[in-house]
Amino acid sequence: xxxxxxxxxxxxxxxxxxxxxxxxxxxxxxxxxxxxxxxxxxxxxxxxxxxxxxxxxxxxxxxxxxxxxxxxxxxxxxxxxxxxxxxxxxxxxxxxxxxxxxxxxxxxxxxxxxxxxxxxxxxxxxxxxxxxxxxxxxxxxxxxxxxxxxxxxxxxxxxxxxxxxxxxxxxxxxxxxxxxxxxxxxxxxxxxxxxxxxxxxxxxxxxxxxxxxxxxxxxxxxxxxxxxxxxxxxxxxxxxxxxxxxxxxxxxxxxxxxxxxxxxxxxxxxxxxxxxxxxxxxxxxxxxxxxxxxxxxxxxxxxxxxxxxxxxxxxxxxxxxxxxxxxxxxxxxxxxxxxxxxxxxxxxxxxxx
Numbered sequence: 001x002x003x004x005x006x007x008x009x010x011x012x013x014x015x016x017x018x019x020x021x022x023x024x025x026x027x028x029x030x031x032x033x034x035x036x037x038x039x040x041x042x043x044x045x046x047x048x049x050x051x052x053x054x055x056x057x058x059x060x061x062x063x064x065x066x067x068x069x070x071x072x073x074x075x076x077x078x079x080x081x082x083x084x085x086x087x088x089x090x091x092x093x094x095x096x097x098x099x100x101x102x103x104x105x106x107x108x109x110x111x112x113x114x115x116x117x118x119x120x121x122x123x124x125x126x127x128x129x130x131x132x133x134x135x136x137x138x139x140x141x142x143x144x145x146x147x148x149x150x151x152x153x154x155x156x157x158x159x160x161x162x163x164x165x166x167x168x169x170x171x172x173x174x175x176x177x178x179x180x181x182x183x184x185x186x187x188x189x190x191x192x193x194x195x196x197x198x199x200x201x202x203x204x205x206x207x208x209x210x211x212x213x214x215x216x217x218x219x220x221x222x223x224x225x226x227x228x229x230x231x232x233x234x235x236x237x238x239x240x241x242x243x244x245x246x247x248x249x250x251x252x253x254x255x256x257x258x259x260x261x262x263x264x265x266x267x268x269x270x271x272x273x274x275x276x277x278x279x280x281x282x283x284x285x286x287x288x289x290x291x292x293x294x295x296x297x298x299x300x301x302x303x304x305x306x307x308x309x310x311x312x313x314x315x316x317x318x319x320x321x322x323x324x325x326x327x328x329x330x331x332x333x334x335x336x337x338x339x340x341x342x343x344x345x346x347x348x349x350x351x352x353x
Contacts, residue, residue: 038105056133060135086352093121136347169203171218203337237275267315
């Protein structure tokens with residue numbers, strides 16, 4: 001079914017579809033009632049107020065605002081498509097397009113008629129590129145606030161940790177990285193051999209890190225915070241791999257404040273131990289759940305060893321997020337060659353969790 005093209009004065013230029021029941025709808029109605037994917041997405045629709053999410057999205061997404069030109073796909077439809085990609089472990093945008101065309105439950109979730117055609121895979125790619133990290137942060141905040149209004153407490157305790165994310169590109173030496181970055185900063189480095197803007201490029205934002213007893217690693221680092229009671233992913237930030245995790249505790253804490261309720265306690269491993277983070281927690285009246293470690297002047301007491309064990313039983317929840325997203329969503333390896341697109345991808349995963 002072709003989308004409607006009619007547009008009244010002042011309306012935004014988004015595609016609309018005739019919502020009248022078709023013969024296809026009638027023929028598939030009984031089978032859809034027994035479709036497990038459809039039942040799952042029905043529950044998701046009942047939990048989320050998508051109108052509020054769309055309002056947040058429209059504050060940042062400007063495509064389709066013009067009264068002239070071709071109608072654009074509604075941004076909420078495209079966002080839902082990226083969520084389907086995460087939930088059903090779809091590895092690429094072309095495969096997402098194929099799955100939408102193949103699966104009636106996907107079409108219903110997106111608001112497409114059953115005989116409608118999926119947005120092109122390049123439409124999803126452009127949509128992802130046009131989103132900002134700030135926009136996704138506000139959309140995630142809206143979803144988490146909806147959960148809070150339904151009675152979930154999400155700030156009683158949070159666990160913070162970091163994991164390495166393999167680069168989407170093959171590693172380069174530091175000298176090669178320096179040379180490529182300098183070239184990228186020139187006008188010639190922004191175009192391909194035909195003089196057109198680069199569409200595909202090597203990842204030059206990843207870097208190397210080394211850790212005692214482990215081989216060198218080339219990639220990024222994801223810093224994340226997870227609610228210890230409900231397992232909700234509250235914040236995710238990406239940096240080059242060489243950035244130490246400890247300075248990012250305050251950033252993750254600030255990004256986890258989605259409601260008026262203050263964070264009561266932060267759990268973290270020994271990598272976050274130190275005076276700067278203890279002072280930050282004290283200043284903000286947040287209980288200290290950071291594990292202790294031996295220093296050059298003092299060894300851990302028996303009490304501190306026991307305290308570390310108690311904390312480890314709380315902070316496992318963030319390691320569980322890392323493990324599950326690694327296993328089911330390939331989150332241990334970056335999908336894209338730019339930091340911002342990988343950050344958007346991580347924040348889509350945040351909504352999906």
